[in-house]
Amino acid sequence: MKRHSNNFIEHSLIGTLDFLKESLFAEEFALKKGFLQLLDPRIKVLTFLLLIIQAVLIKNILILFYLYALCLLLAAISRINLGFFLKRTWVFIPLFSLVIAIPALFSIFSPGEALVTFKLLSIKFVITQQGLSGAALFVMRVITCVSFAVLMSITTKHFELLKVLRIFKVPQVFVMIAGMCYRYVYLFIGIIENTYLAIKSRTGTRIHYKRGQQIVAWNIAYLWSRSYCLNEQVYQAMLSRGYTGEPEVLNDFRARIKDWLWLFCVLGICAFLFYLSRR
Amino acid sequence: MHIPDGYLGPATCGAFYAVMLPIWTAASKIVKKTLKAKQVPMLAIGAAFSFVIMMFNVPIPGGSTGHAVGGVLVAILLGPWAACIAITVALVVQALLFGDGGITAIGANCFNMAFVLPFVGYYLYKAISFNAPIDSNRRVIAAGVAGYVALNMAALFTGIEFGLQPLLHHTATGQALYCPYGLNVAVAAMAGEHLLIFGWVEAIVTALVVKYLQKHSPELLEEKGGL
Numbered sequence: 001m002k003r004h005s006n007n008f009i010e011h012s013l014i015g016t017l018d019f020l021k022e023s024l025f026a027e028e029f030a031l032k033k034g035f036l037q038l039l040d041p042r043i044k045v046l047t048f049l050l051l052i053i054q055a056v057l058i059k060n061i062l063i064l065f066y067l068y069a070l071c072l073l074l075a076a077i078s079r080i081n082l083g084f085f086l087k088r089t090w091v092f093i094p095l096f097s098l099v100i101a102i103p104a105l106f107s108i109f110s111p112g113e114a115l116v117t118f119k120l121l122s123i124k125f126v127i128t129q130q131g132l133s134g135a136a137l138f139v140m141r142v143i144t145c146v147s148f149a150v151l152m153s154i155t156t157k158h159f160e161l162l163k164v165l166r167i168f169k170v171p172q173v174f175v176m177i178a179g180m181c182y183r184y185v186y187l188f189i190g191i192i193e194n195t196y197l198a199i200k201s202r203t204g205t206r207i208h209y210k211r212g213q214q215i216v217a218w219n220i221a222y223l224w225s226r227s228y229c230l231n232e233q234v235y236q237a238m239l240s241r242g243y244t245g246e247p248e249v250l251n252d253f254r255a256r257i258k259d260w261l262w263l264f265c266v267l268g269i270c271a272f273l274f275y276l277s278r279r
Numbered sequence: 280m281h282i283p284d285g286y287l288g289p290a291t292c293g294a295f296y297a298v299m300l301p302i303w304t305a306a307s308k309i310v311k312k313t314l315k316a317k318q319v320p321m322l323a324i325g326a327a328f329s330f331v332i333m334m335f336n337v338p339i340p341g342g343s344t345g346h347a348v349g350g351v352l353v354a355i356l357l358g359p360w361a362a363c364i365a366i367t368v369a370l371v372v373q374a375l376l377f378g379d380g381g382i383t384a385i386g387a388n389c390f391n392m393a394f395v396l397p398f399v400g401y402y403l404y405k406a407i408s409f410n411a412p413i414d415s416n417r418r419v420i421a422a423g424v425a426g427y428v429a430l431n432m433a434a435l436f437t438g439i440e441f442g443l444q445p446l447l448h449h450t451a452t453g454q455a456l457y458c459p460y461g462l463n464v465a466v467a468a469m470a471g472e473h474l475l476i477f478g479w480v481e482a483i484v485t486a487l488v489v490k491y492l493q494k495h496s497p498e499l500l501e502e503k504g505g506l
Contacts, residue, residue, distance in 0.1 A: 015334045022377075049382065056289050056383050059456055093283045093378075104459035112453055130454040138285065138459055145284030150378045158376050165371075171307060177323045178368050182376070184327030192334060216335050217487030220349075223331075224356060224488070225496040227324045234320040 012196050019189055026154040034078030036155035043259040045164045047266040048152040054270045055144040060277050061137045067273065068144045071151060078155050089150050094143040101135035110134055158182060188223060195219055280348065280437055282388050284381030287440060288448040288457045295386030302394055306363040325357045325365030330372065347484035350392055351400030351426045355489065356499060359401040366393035387440055391433045400429030413497045419490045426485030427478045438469030
């Protein structure tokens with residue numbers, strides 16, 4: 001372990017670059033003319049929420065597997081690169097879940113019917129039927145939910161996705177703040193990236209972690225005071241665009257026959273899966 | 280600390296949405312009453328700030344890095360109710376647009392990070408720094424303590440939520456249906472890493488940011504009238 005290191009600069013830079021790269025990819029997929037991209041965003045979000053809730057409710061791994069296969073099929077007919085999609089959905093949350101599910105295989109955490117028994121360093125380990133089924137169901141559920149959530153976000157323009165919140169009766173002010181927040185995130189990430197690049201170019205030697213912590217804190221404080229100054233300018237810009245104190249979110253979505261058909265199709269799938277899981 | 284979809288059962292997810300609904304309504308009413316129209320962009324800025332604060336990697340001894348959540352800092356800067364709205368918006372944007380944190384778990388995530396974290400942190404900060412001048416060292420210490428305690432409280436609640444799953448949702452043979460670890464493991468795991476590592480990162484970042492603001496922009500640390 002190194003006592004002096006600059007890797008917090010590298011990590012922050014990699015984080016911001018990954019974020020921007022991922023957003024670019026997502027925007028690129030959202031603009032394609034695939035099946036999901038052409039659906040009304042309101043119907044799409046509603047149906048995806050139904051599918052995610054269905055995935056949370058299902059207690060049978062085989063039925064969850066069917067649901068996951070449906071998700072991959074939807075990704076394929078929406079012209080999403082499956083390699084990208086699998087990488088995007090498996091990396092981190094499901095892989096992390098897979099790792100944390102491993103101890104749950106063993107009798108110490110999941111007592112039950114012994115399936116496999118082995119000795120390691122003269123300690124007896126027992127993998128139980130209950131542990132294996134529970135861990136497999138857990139990971140399958142997480143990957144199915146994450147895949148549907150990611151598929152929804154990469155096949156919908158982000159601004160439309162936030163506007164859709166209106167159909168769930170989310171107050172206009174929240175929807176407006178979410179839209180503005182989304183813009184600010186990119187502005188702030190740009191600031192962070194530039195600041196860290198500047199720090200990196202000026203630090204030839206390794207920085208002690210205490211000094212590093214001060215640099216980070218200074219940057220956070222600076223970002224906040226810079227943002228605070230923005231407030232007045234943004235408000236003036238809002239006034240010049242007709243803001244009267246009551247936010248208005250334009251509703252220019254239009255549902256067509258195809259959208260309704262998709263909604264009924266998803267309702268049918270959910271009803272069928274529900275029936276299968278209760279059988 | 281973002282709980283993904285699939286970790287919590289439907290009853291827990293539903294219960295936390297039900298718990299958060301009156302909190303969001305109250306926050307919305309209080310902020311609308313207290314916030315001037317010209318300060319509306321501040322909520323969006325606060326939301327974006329809570330979103331990106333996690334991108335600042337903080338060096339920790341041993342050459343590794345961690346990141347702060349920043350909930351207490353946002354509460355000190357905006358007030359607890361405004362922070363509740365700002366963090367909620369950030370969590371919704373993260374879940375919907377970037378798949379970070381589950382959609383079904385938004386209620387639980389908001390309870391931990393947009394309610395417990397800013398409220399515990401803010402009131403602890405206020406109690407310790409009671410009547411202290413803006414440039415006082417007591418405020419720096421108060422910010423650090425508040426950051427550490429509030430993050431650990433939020434982690435404790437997250438651990439309890441995870442740990443309750445095998446009790447609430449299991450098959451007749453005892454197979455766990457959601458998060459497979461009970462309270463003894465989940466709470467110990469969540470509390471351990473936050474007590475030993477992430478709590479300190481949160482404390483250091485919150486305290487140092489308050490220290491820098493005292494020096495360069497003390498007006499930003501003035502009371503927000505219970506907002």
